Amino acid sequence: MITPGQTIGILGGGQLGRMMALESKAMGYQIAVLEPVAGSPTAQVADIEIVGAYNDEEAVKQLAAVSDVVTFEFENVDANTATILQEAGKLPQGITLLKTTQHRLREKEALEEAGLTVAPYKAITSADELAAAIDVLGTPAVLKTCRGGYDGKGQYVIHSKEESDQAFQELYREGVELVVEGFVSFEKEISVIVTRNLKGELQTFPVAENIHEDNILKRTIVPARISVDAKKRAVQMAEAFAKSIELVGTLAVEMFYTTSGEIYVNELAPRPHNSGHYTMDSCNVSQFGQHVRAICDWPLVKPKLYHPVIMDNILGEHVEIAIKMIPEFTDAFLHLYGKSEARPGRKMGHLNITAPTVEEALERSLQLHIRTHTMEATQ
Numbered sequence: 240m241i242t243p244g245q246t247i248g249i250l251g252g253g254q255l256g257r258m259m260a261l262e263s264k265a266m267g268y269q270i271a272v273l274e275p276v277a278g279s280p281t282a283q284v285a286d287i288e289i290v291g292a293y294n295d296e297e298a299v300k301q302l303a304a305v306s307d308v309v310t311f312e313f314e315n316v317d318a319n320t321a322t323i324l325q326e327a328g329k330l331p332q333g334i335t336l337l338k339t340t341q342h343r344l345r346e347k348e349a350l351e352e353a354g355l356t357v358a359p360y361k362a363i364t365s366a367d368e369l370a371a372a373i374d375v376l377g378t379p380a381v382l383k384t385c386r387g388g389y390d391g392k393g394q395y396v397i398h399s400k401e402e403s404d405q406a407f408q409e410l411y412r413e414g415v416e417l418v419v420e421g422f423v424s425f426e427k428e429i430s431v432i433v434t435r436n437l438k439g440e441l442q443t444f445p446v447a448e449n450i451h452e453d454n455i456l457k458r459t460i461v462p463a464r465i466s467v468d469a470k471k472r473a474v475q476m477a478e479a480f481a482k483s484i485e486l487v488g489t490l491a492v493e494m495f496y497t498t499s500g501e502i503y504v505n506e507l508a509p510r511p512h513n514s515g516h517y518t519m520d521s522c523n524v525s526q527f528g529q530h531v532r533a534i535c536d537w538p539l540v541k542p543k544l545y546h547p548v549i550m551d552n553i554l555g556e557h558v559e560i561a562i563k564m565i566p567e568f569t570d571a572f573l574h575l576y577g578k579s580e581a582r583p584g585r586k587m588g589h590l591n592i593t594a595p596t597v598e599e600a601l602e603r604s605l606q607l608h609i610r611t612h613t614m615e616a617t618q
């Protein structure tokens with residue numbers, strides 16, 4: 240067990256690292272962080288700040304040296320960095336899941352191996368291959384880079400056969416691997432966050448319903464407005480996968496729920512996830528607290544949802560109004576990440592709104608009108 244007083248190292252200095260750090264500090268741990276830019280959201284609440292690139296060997300060795308255990312807040316961890324941490328005996332989460340989730344094709348193969356359903360897909364290396372795949376998959380279809388995509392970046396939705404060449408030109412570069420997927424006309428997007436510790440204890444958080452805007456998560460609603468049976472299946476899928484890969488730490492499973500009740504896995508994140516921020520003010524344990532428990536080999540808590548909640552992301556363009564509305568926040572919890580520059584579209588914080596029912600939480604969110612300009616579209 241890693242005990243309070245010891246040091247947890249975090250690779251990455253963003254908001255996920257910050258929220259991991261805050262939970263860790265509350266439990267009595269010291270925090271070290273490696274991030275290329277000084278004064279990051281995580282460094283602001285850390286004890287030891289190492290400024291360096293994520294793949295800077297010296298910096299990574301330093302992080303390993305000052306830490307008793309190391310975790311990460313993003314999946315694109317450089318292979319050499321992961322190996323250094325692993326060989327130092329500081330990476331209980333291991334390297335395998337990182338490798339799998341860094342690459343959409345490997346991820347889909349792993350999901351299928353575990354018996355889960357993903358959208359039909361095909362690896363693409365040429366414009367001709369893409370055209371042939373579109374003939375089979377039909378349109379719309381989504382062309383994605385295998386590596387490095389996030390918040391809809393590295394993706395192209397192909398609406399007609401004629402667009403196929405353009406999509407390929409847009410995303411293809413020397414050495415860039417691509418995958419094309421059939422479009423899942425989902426009714427809802429949902430996600431499940433599952434945590435497993437070294438002893439193999441496994442817990443899942445309640446299923447979240449997610450609404451995206453411009454490919455960025457806008458809102459999470461919990462409990463998800465799907466049937467009890469669908470929730471059960473979503474949780475079973477996440478748990479089955481977590482067991483099959485012997486997960487240690489946290490895994491977020493993004494899924495599509497269709498009108499006919501089918502569930503497809505969209506993608507995985509081997510870490511706490513934006514769609515789990517709702518846990519912070521509505522559950523007996525947050526996704527960050529549970530994660531710290533898992534990597535420090537504490538027992539896990541069985542998550543319990545105290546009340547319905549909606550989480551609204553606060554992007555650069557919403558910060559001003561969010562701060563102005565603080566006097567109204569009798570049932571809303573504002574989290575800001577300490578980022579100095581509020582660029583439009585940049586994740587600056589989130590607001591958890593709690594209420595006796597989801598409908599009341601949605602109503603309350605309308606009254607607070609922090610994201611007014613698009614609020615109606617998601618009701």
Ligand SMILES: Nc1ncnc2c1ncn2[C@@H]1O[C@H](COP(=O)(O)OP(=O)(O)O)[C@@H](O)[C@H]1O
Nearest residue numbers: 358381388389390391392420421422423451506
């Ligand atoms: N095959 C698909 N069918 C339908 N919608 C999709 C598909 N792939 C992606 N999307 C939409 O695009 C969003 C972002 O895609 P995703 O694969 O999750 O990439 P990322 O979150 O890494 O940018 C999804 O949340 C979903 O709304």
Ligand SMILES: [Mg+2]
Nearest residue numbers: 390493505506
């Ligand atoms: Mg996604």
